[in-house]
Amino acid sequence: MATSLTAWKFDTVGAAKQAENALIDLSNMGQIEIEDAAVIEWESGKKKPKTRHLTHPNWKSAGYGGLLGLVLGLIFFTPLLGVAIGAGVGALWSHFKEYGIKREFVDDVKSQIVPGTSALFVLASSNSRDLVIEEIRKRGLNPTLIQSDLSDEEEQALRSAFAD
16 A cells, blocks of 8 residues: 655644644544654744654554654755755755655645744555544644655655665
8 A cells, every 4th residue: 555745734833733633543543554753843933943753652653753854854954054965965865756755745845834834744554644634624723735645666665765
């Protein structure tokens, strides 16, 4: 089954935390299978966002924590590191493309997650997307969905690359 890397963007800093609770509830009810998740909260007036890797006993999180951390670091913190690593970052992005993380996804995330917003990043089976949005909306939240689907082959390659 294909895995989907999704980013759910919220217009307030605290909303992603509420969405995280929806994800936990769905997982506890056995309705979705989460591979991994992370929250980004970017307070107004701050130069960079705070990232938090999420863990839960029901979630697989096998090797993907490193991936989400690296992807989020490249999206939000690379400009702070300077031009010297630009070529290395380009090489990493071409490598991520092999795993289905497309540059358009990265550009969309960068342009939409700005000070005063938050986001929930989720790696889960593609068929869980509708359940997640339904549960989030039940809590009075209306996120913007940014998505990068992974094929079965890309998922397996990604799992292999980050399993060590």
